[in-house]
Amino acid sequence: MMADGILDTVRRDVAAFRARCGIAPALAVILVGDDPASHVYVSRKLKASKRVGIASIERHLPSETTQDALLAEIDALNIDPSVHGILVQLPLPRHIDAAVVLDRICPSKDVDGFHPVNVGRLSTGTQGLIPCTPLGCLLLLESVVQDFCGLKAVVIGKSNIVGKPVALLLLERECTVTVTHINTRDLPSIVSIADIVIVAAGSPGLVRGGWVKPGAIVIDIGINKVVDKDGRSMIVGDAVTSELEHAAAVTPVPGGVGPMTIACLLSNTLRAANMMTAGRSPDAQGAQPIPRAG
């Protein structure tokens, strides 16, 4: 799996960082409340950190934590020089305004790439920290696409964490990008022109075989919990994989974009640590190039 290759590279580069700086890169993960899926994701992130030698700090706060208390927690991590990356697991409880919280994270420690400074950097093609899922999609695409120039990419979904940033990354690669969403009309006919289909709609079975042209590449970002006919619950994506034999490549769910997200989070943490120790950060002057695969 490609995520394993990235993790191997991160592990090697973490060792070099430790040799040079005498400390390990450190990732702080803040989890508010008891959402079971969030707990599973956070434990995966912490386990993967351990595997590559990144130190992790877990802050588990009760669901009734006030917004001010959460902001104070972020402030403390922001000024702690031994912390290189900060991630606040989403979704947050309803009484907390996620936009205010994400705004508070120091952009140079924002390993999710959700802070407006990093969003702005991405939109101008000059940022430091790229959101993990979109970056993972790009790396998967780069493993099968030699030249993106002029390819037609259709993105289904316009969220801030996936749809919009992945569209910007593909635009930066000179794709012709169409962003579609829940109110898009004639979605199947729009998808049918695509060389690259990126689906992040959270709708199981949305993308049917007949929507996708032969030879297209499908990146499936959906994570949907469904119950099969024997009553077992399982995770499926947004594309009907069994109908996509005519596609050039389709990412599976599970085992596709999800593990890449985690690998990119750790890669971002190492990058944040390297930028910080080199006195260069995405909120300082000096733009960082978008990293390439390989």
Ligand SMILES: Nc1nc(=O)c2c([nH]1)NC[C@@H]1CN(c3ccc(C(=O)N[C@@H](CCC(=O)O)C(=O)O)cc3)C=[N+]21
């Ligand atoms: N601040 C923040 N940053 C995030 O990056 C973030 C978040 N909040 N909130 C939730 C989403 C979701 N997410 C996933 C990460 C890994 C898998 C993953 O590894 N999935 C495996 C297992 C799937 C399963 O069995 O559950 C796979 O697809 O193979 C899935 C989903 C990160 N998110």
